[in-house]
Amino acid sequence: NALMLFNFCSAQSRTDLSALKTGSANDLIVKNTTKQTDLEQTTGYPYYSTFKVDQYQYGGINFLVDYPKEKKYLKSEIGFLVNNQNDNILQGYYITTKNFQESDDLMTGLKKKYGEPTVISVATDAWPYSGYYWKNTRDGFDILLEQIRNKVIKGQKETKGFETNLYFVKSGIRYGNMKDRETVLQSFITSHEQ
Numbered sequence: 001n002a003l004m005l006f007n008f009c010s011a012q013s014r015t016d017l018s019a020l021k022t023g024s025a026n027d028l029i030v031k032n033t034t035k036q037t038d039l040e041q042t043t044g045y046p047y048y049s050t051f052k053v054d055q056y057q058y059g060g061i062n063f064l065v066d067y068p069k070e071k072k073y074l075k076s077e078i079g080f081l082v083n084n085q086n087d088n089i090l091q092g093y094y095i096t097t098k099n100f101q102e103s104d105d106l107m108t109g110l111k112k113k114y115g116e117p118t119v120i121s122v123a124t125d126a127w128p129y130s131g132y133y134w135k136n137t138r139d140g141f142d143i144l145l146e147q148i149r150n151k152v153i154k155g156q157k158e159t160k161g162f163e164t165n166l167y168f169v170k171s172g173i174r175y176g177n178m179k180d181r182e183t184v185l186q187s188f189i190t191s192h193e194q
Helices: 002-012 100-114 184-193
Strands: 047-050 056-057 075-081 088-099 118-121 130-136 141-154 157-169
Touching: 088 100, 100 141, 100 157, 118 184, 130 184, 141 184, 157 184
Parallel strands: none
Antiparallel strands: 047 075, 075 088, 088 157, 118 130, 130 141, 141 157
């Protein structure tokens, strides 16, 4: 019985990212994450990140830290984008998963919540990247979704699937918060056009 209680508690303690709102400071951002000194590449914003993805969920989707893979250094990651690292006002967050099942679940969950995304590009044999987005969603986010086609080989078995880089950014924010730059969404679209 104690075991069931423990499982219930640990499941309860996951932070649900889908409940996050931009524009306010959030203790969860700095708690359990590492302050990064560089700027996040896709958005140009200061950020905090963690590899402890099992402390988070998106809607009903839980994230695993360990999963079958050859390259142990490839890790799933969750990050929080902020205006600056003093005020820590949330501007968005990202989910990077190397897990094929989680990637499928995220795409399914997003389509269910926001409808079909706009397709920028779809992976081919020559180019493993797909780009999708949802602009100005009802909860105030531009959502950027990159899928990377990959395969895992374990013994004789080859599994194909997608890894995912998923960004939720405050609708319309500009790259690096600079007035003379394009929006984060436009920058993402440009980088995925072929």
